[in-house]
Amino acid sequence: MAANSAVGSSPYPKHDLSHFPSALKGKRILLCTESFGPVNGVSRTTLMLVTHLRDHGAQVAVVAPHNHTKHNTFTPPSSPLMSPADKQPEIRVTGYPLPFNPELSIVYPVRNSTLYSKTFGDDAPPDLIYLASPASLGFQVMLQLRQQPKEKQIPVICNFQTDLAGYCAILFPAPLSYFAVFAFAAVQSYLFRHASVKTIFYPSTFVKRYLVGQKVQEDKLEVLTRGVNTEMFNPTRRSEELRKQLAPNGEIIFVTVSRIAGEKGFDFLAKAAKEMDARGLNFKLYIVGGNRNADVEREVHEMFDPLREQGKVVFAGFKVGEDLATAYASGDVFLHCSVTETFGLVVLESMASGVPVIARDEGGPSDIVQHGDNGFLIPPNDLDSFVSKAMKLGQDHALRTNMGHAARAAACEATWEKINNKVAWRMADTIAESQREKSSPQVQKLSNAGLDAQQLIPIYGWLMMNDAMRENITSRIVDARLMGGLGIIVSVWMVTGWYMVFTECFLWAKGRWREAERTRRASISA
The missing domain is CATH 3.40.50.2000 (Glycogen Phosphorylase B;)
Incomplete structure (x- = not known):
């Protein structure tokens, strides 16, 4: 994680990174x-x-x-x-x-x-x-x-x-x-x-x-x-009050910090939580994050039923600043299930908080977590190994403590x-x-190429163009190329947007149907 690592073929010189240029x-x-x-x-x-x-x-x-x-x-x-x-x-x-x-x-x-x-x-x-x-x-x-x-x-x-x-x-x-x-x-x-x-x-x-x-x-x-801000994200932020609130019976507290969205690996996390529960582990899963789209957020929440309804999975919503730092430090183990992270800042923030990490071995976290030292890296689709390592860290206090110290030390190197x-x-x-x-x-020679071209290419004289006409046509050609390229980009984004709008409507309708179904069942039970 050294900040001054560089590609060997870089054409730029190395500098003392402790000084600003x-x-x-x-x-x-x-x-x-x-x-x-x-x-x-x-x-x-x-x-x-x-x-x-x-x-x-x-x-x-x-x-x-x-x-x-x-x-x-x-x-x-x-x-x-x-x-x-x-x-x-x-x-x-x-x-x-x-x-x-x-x-x-x-x-x-x-x-x-x-x-x-x-x-x-x-x-x-x-x-x-x-x-x-x-x-x-x-x-x-x-x-x-x-x-x-x-x-x-x-x-x-x-x-x-x-x-x-x-x-x-x-x-x-x-x-x-x-x-x-x-x-x-x-x-x-x-x-x-x-x-x-x-x-x-x-x-x-x-x-x-x-x-x-x-x-x-x-x-x-x-x-x-x-x-990572090692002063903000620090083991001293650990809150016994929050821990008692979450785990009054001394349960192991797993923490996840992420935007609540399907691409963040919550389907994998839900399966892992249900498997740990099936194996008899006494735990609480504390999930920090949210989504401005209530239907998307509800869809992810329902992945964790019935554990969510039993209070074993707690969704805390958005947290920033000291509240976020407290959430990290108050956990025992950090679970990271996303495989789309180019870096994974939440992993580094958790390590700075003295909390060991279990992550799927894909994307940025693979370069942050040192397997067996400050956490574990698990093959992306190996649910059994992920659950086994989570239970191992959850049940072994000494290992958890040692890995937490190593995680903090590694994070302090990234300033x-x-x-x-x-x-x-x-x-x-x-x-x-x-x-x-x-x-x-x-x-400088290229900047004068327009004038040279006027003298060398007979078609300019044949068209009887003055400078204003040439500049106007050149501008129009450039604008046409520009709008063509923008059209491709905008088309890609429009397809993306329309698909997401369609999905949003589908999630909304699905949520309403589920609410109606729950109401119907409740009325039958009554």
Whole structure:
């Protein structure tokens, strides 16, 4: 989990990550993210980066979709070293919230020039664009940059934190899932391979294999793990009061922290809980998280019946800050069942809280959990082994304690300062490289190519075009290509959205039918 790990073929020099690059102070950074707030791991990671950059004097303008949830509002402080503060705005763009996860939106078409104008101004384009988990917003930004001549392109750094294709494979039925996975993979591969994209940060070897498989140039790829706030997430947050409330008879407390959604592995967790109960383990399962879609949340809750009705499974809803830290630390064992995590920040937060982890060996957690030391990694579909290890840790207090100490020690090695400094150094190096390229004779020659073409190609004279006409036609051609590309992306998102709307209606109808059935049975029993 070292923060300064690097791909051997990286063209950039290594730096002392304990220091922030002074060259980045005053630079204009346009940061586009698909969600911005303290609810999910990706958003919390982005918030910490924005705050870190601003604290050290960089100008960071944030562009994100409008909030559709009351829990997702947060504005990091402006840089104390920069003035005026309005050069560090937070711009919200319009989009349609996904029914399954309203924290994410399908952003409606927006032009890069509009984003530049609303952030740093028409006469001061950004020095660098940073895309956090690019999807509908990030795709649009990258697509438009492809249409620009080389001398006008702004360098891009991406942080690949969300496996959209993996979500599609789980959420959609075949054959729609095949189409969705192919479409997302094709769009990502096409956009990431362009020269304007200088670096793609990835959080785990699982993600690297995926990107290499999509023909993304390996010298662009750079590992970037996540850090954890070891002061917030700490064993001292353990609450005996909460433990007595949850487990008054001394039951083992298993904790899960996750957004309540089908793709998060709750079907597997429900089977594991029922199997542990069948084997006679005295436990409580404390699940922290929720979903703005009540029908989706209800569907997951019902997976745990009858254990939920018996009080053996407790859904706590959303928790943030100290309440979330207390929930982690008050558990005995953390269960992680999702196989779609590119990193798995909740795993690291649990370890920092001194709680050992049992996780399915897929995705990001495979790089975090050290099997047999601070937790256990179980083959993704091996339910029997998962249950056996959970019972082993639940029944062996000494093993649980030793693994908890090892988990805390491992988490303390992942500091946010070094990780965010690594991003800052890459930004500084990328900006410097871009400035050198734009001042080179080759690029200057390219910038005059339009004039040379007018002199060399007779068709210009034959068409009797003036400069205004040529610029107008060129603009229309670029706009046509841009709208064609946006059409493909928007079509993919529309198919996704309509399918989710259909599923939401189905879940709603199913929930109403179940309520009616329960009412009918109750009336018969009475």
